[in-house]
Amino acid sequence: MKQNYDFDIEKIKNLSQDEKVSRQKNLDLFYESGFPSKQVEDWKFTDLNLILNKNFDNISNEVNFESSKEFKAIENFEHNFIFLTNGKIISTNFDYEEKSKILIKNFHQEEVLNIDPSNTLVLLNSALSSGGFSIEISKDYKFKKPLIVYNCFSQDLKNKILNNKNSIKLNEGSELTLIDYSDNNDQNNFIKNTLDTVFLDKNAVLKNILIQNSKSNGHFYKYIKGSLEDGSSYENYILSSGLKLNKIEIEINLNKDNSSCSVYSALNLLEDQHQEIKTRINHNSPNCKSYQKIKNVLDDESKGVYQGKIFVEKIAQKTDAYQLSKALIVSDNAEFDAKPELEIYADDVKCSHGSTSGSIDSDAVHYLMTRGISKKESVKLLINGFLNEVLEKITDSELKIFLEKILERQINGH
Amino acid sequence: MLKIKNLKATINEKLILKGLNLDIKPGEVHAIMGPNGSGKSTLANVLSGKNGYEIEGEISFNGIDLNDLKIEERAQKGIFLAFQYPLEIPGVNTNIFLRTSLNSVRKARGEKELDTLTFLKLIKEKAKELNIDEKFLSRQLNVGFSGGEKKKNEILQMKLLEPKLSILDETDSGLDIDALRIVADGVNTYKNKKNAFLIITHYQRLLDYIKPDFIHVLSAGKIIKTGNANLGEQLEKTGYTNLS
Numbered sequence: 001m002k003q004n005y006d007f008d009i010e011k012i013k014n015l016s017q018d019e020k021v022s023r024q025k026n027l028d029l030f031y032e033s034g035f036p037s038k039q040v041e042d043w044k045f046t047d048l049n050l051i052l053n054k055n056f057d058n059i060s061n062e063v064n065f066e067s068s069k070e071f072k073a074i075e076n077f078e079h080n081f082i083f084l085t086n087g088k089i090i091s092t093n094f095d096y097e098e099k100s101k102i103l104i105k106n107f108h109q110e111e112v113l114n115i116d117p118s119n120t121l122v123l124l125n126s127a128l129s130s131g132g133f134s135i136e137i138s139k140d141y142k143f144k145k146p147l148i149v150y151n152c153f154s155q156d157l158k159n160k161i162l163n164n165k166n167s168i169k170l171n172e173g174s175e176l177t178l179i180d181y182s183d184n185n186d187q188n189n190f191i192k193n194t195l196d197t198v199f200l201d202k203n204a205v206l207k208n209i210l211i212q213n214s215k216s217n218g219h220f221y222k223y224i225k226g227s228l229e230d231g232s233s234y235e236n237y238i239l240s241s242g243l244k245l246n247k248i249e250i251e252i253n254l255n256k257d258n259s260s261c262s263v264y265s266a267l268n269l270l271e272d273q274h275q276e277i278k279t280r281i282n283h284n285s286p287n288c289k290s291y292q293k294i295k296n297v298l299d300d301e302s303k304g305v306y307q308g309k310i311f312v313e314k315i316a317q318k319t320d321a322y323q324l325s326k327a328l329i330v331s332d333n334a335e336f337d338a339k340p341e342l343e344i345y346a347d348d349v350k351c352s353h354g355s356t357s358g359s360i361d362s363d364a365v366h367y368l369m370t371r372g373i374s375k376k377e378s379v380k381l382l383i384n385g386f387l388n389e390v391l392e393k394i395t396d397s398e399l400k401i402f403l404e405k406i407l408e409r410q411i412n413g414h
Numbered sequence: 415m416l417k418i419k420n421l422k423a424t425i426n427e428k429l430i431l432k433g434l435n436l437d438i439k440p441g442e443v444h445a446i447m448g449p450n451g452s453g454k455s456t457l458a459n460v461l462s463g464k465n466g467y468e469i470e471g472e473i474s475f476n477g478i479d480l481n482d483l484k485i486e487e488r489a490q491k492g493i494f495l496a497f498q499y500p501l502e503i504p505g506v507n508t509n510i511f512l513r514t515s516l517n518s519v520r521k522a523r524g525e526k527e528l529d530t531l532t533f534l535k536l537i538k539e540k541a542k543e544l545n546i547d548e549k550f551l552s553r554q555l556n557v558g559f560s561g562g563e564k565k566k567n568e569i570l571q572m573k574l575l576e577p578k579l580s581i582l583d584e585t586d587s588g589l590d591i592d593a594l595r596i597v598a599d600g601v602n603t604y605k606n607k608k609n610a611f612l613i614i615t616h617y618q619r620l621l622d623y624i625k626p627d628f629i630h631v632l633s634a635g636k637i638i639k640t641g642n643a644n645l646g647e648q649l650e651k652t653g654y655t656n657l658s
Contacts, residue, residue, distance in 0.1 A: 362465075364501055364503050366464060367497070367501045367503070368503075368511070368515075369484075369486045369489070370462050370463070370485055370486075370488075370494075370495050370497075371486075371489055371511075371515035371518075371571060371575070372486050372489035372515055372518040372522065372575065373486055373514055373518045374486050374518065375486070377514065377518065381510070381514060382503070382505070382506065384505070384506070385503065385507070385554070386504075386505050387505075388505055389504075389505050
């Protein structure tokens with residue numbers, strides 16, 4: 001049975017007649033197949049249609065963007081911020097930076113994103129999106145402090161879907177650490193469907209950190225599409241534990257020589273939480289590097305999924321690609337599925353992948369217990385050690401300490 | 415302090431300890447020597463509470479039946495086992511582990527837990543006494559440590575937790591002479607009238623540095639001979655087989 005969709009383009013404000021027509025087309029295309037089910041290969045481990053049927057009576061796109069909810073900013077370190085409610089910019093602050101170097105505005109909704117049209121969530125986003133931000137950094141400008149994007153939500157989102165698009169553009173030689181920080185602890189089931197496009201010009205460096213700061217009944221889907229020019233670098237960290245459902249798809253196109261990307265993920269899944277990370281790294285040019293380290297801890301009835309594909313074009317000689325997934329399964333009722341894939345058309349490449357899953361080392365638990373530490377704490381220490389490893393490469397010590405605290409909180413179930 | 419009466423221990427349906435008796439009083443150093451397979455490590459495992467053993471007989475520690483205590487409770491009450499093969503635990507930072515351990519024990523004893531700064535000051539002092547490079551403390555627990563470094567790390571934990579009874583399971587194996595001396599000094603400076611040691615070893619050489627009050631010979635799961643420090647030297651010459 002399909003949900004009762006209550007999707008209405010008329011509910012989106014300030015649209016021209018042309019925009020309405022184009023959005024309606026996308027919506028009609030979405031209706032042809034609806035939310036993806038496990039019959040769709042990309043969704044074989046995450047039957048979104050089934051999950052939504054279970055948890056939603058109806059789904060509406062009528063969203064109120066005004067929120068008076070107070071929000072606690074992070075005090076651990078100095079930072080710039082963009083404050084979003086339900087995806088829409090409420091305020092921004094770049095007091096630590098040269099403001100003339102930063103262009104920040106509401107996302108221009110009609111910008112064409114050129115993302116796979118067979119993905120029905122992208123179609124739905126194109127039909128219904130509102131809000132979102134667009135940021136562009138001037139040539140050679142290096143951010144002095146990180147930028148935190150605070151994602152806050154109103155309390156009236158029961159059975160609602162949010163659709164947002166964001167765009168991040170770093171011009172030649174610019175650098176930014178962007179923390180996508182979500183905070184929502186109310187019990188309402190809602191859906192957030194986000195498309196992020198990332199463009200890194202020559203030698204630009206972006207660190208993109210995704211954090212979920214609370215336990216939430218949010219059902220999140222995020223598609224990140226990155227395009228990288230010569231010598232640019234994209235680093236992605238995923239610390240999104242706490243969400244009831246989360247699927248992050250990352251498509252990185254290493255379009256020019258010597259560009260590189262990495263994806264690090266540390267998830268501690270509890271109860272019936274379900275998270276999937278799906279990556280597709282396209283090596284489209286020679287001498288590029290990609291690195292992926294995906295770590296999952298699965299407790300209770302949780303489910304974790306990793307689908308990772310490395311695609312190497314014929315022209316992309318001297319590719320160096322690495323992919324590793326490690327899962328620690330703590331409960332008999334938890335599940336982890338991994339589907340690593342390599343598709344290589346060049347002949348002079350270094351590509352490796354590995355996937356392991358196992359349980360907690362009982363000898364290690366014993367050793368810790370002989371030092372007076374309870375079994376529960378011992379297991380937590382081991383889980384922490386297992387996940388913390390993905391933060392190894394972070395050199396900013398303030399940021400690292402902050403992320404370690406977030407991770408510890410997530411391990412304790414928030 | 416520790417009273418063991420007619421202890422029998424079975425693992426995988428194999429009887430390893432076959433009626434062992436031992437009485438250790440505060441201030442005493444006992445050594446247990448014996449050939450491979452005599453049950454030395456089993457005794458250490460049983461005292462630490464390792465799972466998988468079927469136990470018969472009595473073990474009491476300061477009047478408490480040890481069988482009633484969980485593994486971590488034994489440590490909290492003051493039993494410490496220095497492992498023959500200390501585990502490498504990837505991802506777990508040595509400092510964080512040591513602080514968690516010390517604070518768990520302090521909490522159980524009703525003492526105040528130490529904050530990070532106080533702890534770091536304390537651990538640096540203790541590490542210095544054992545000639546342990548501070549850098550080791552910020553590394554992953556025992557990962558990539560040499561045999562000697564691992565053993566020194568065990569003694570560091572002992573000195574940090576201040577146990578009443580310390581069991582050293584073949585702590586001398588894999589140590590070069592300098593490390594052996596440092597480990598022995600660590601034990602000798604900690605030794606006092608209130609605590610006791612049970613040293614499990616194959617060889618006399620550790621006992622040249624840590625003088626035992628009693629030496630017991632363990633063979634086929636039983637103590638077959640007990641003597642003073644001279645027994646070790648005698649064993650070194652004659653071996654276990656000629657023991658009458």
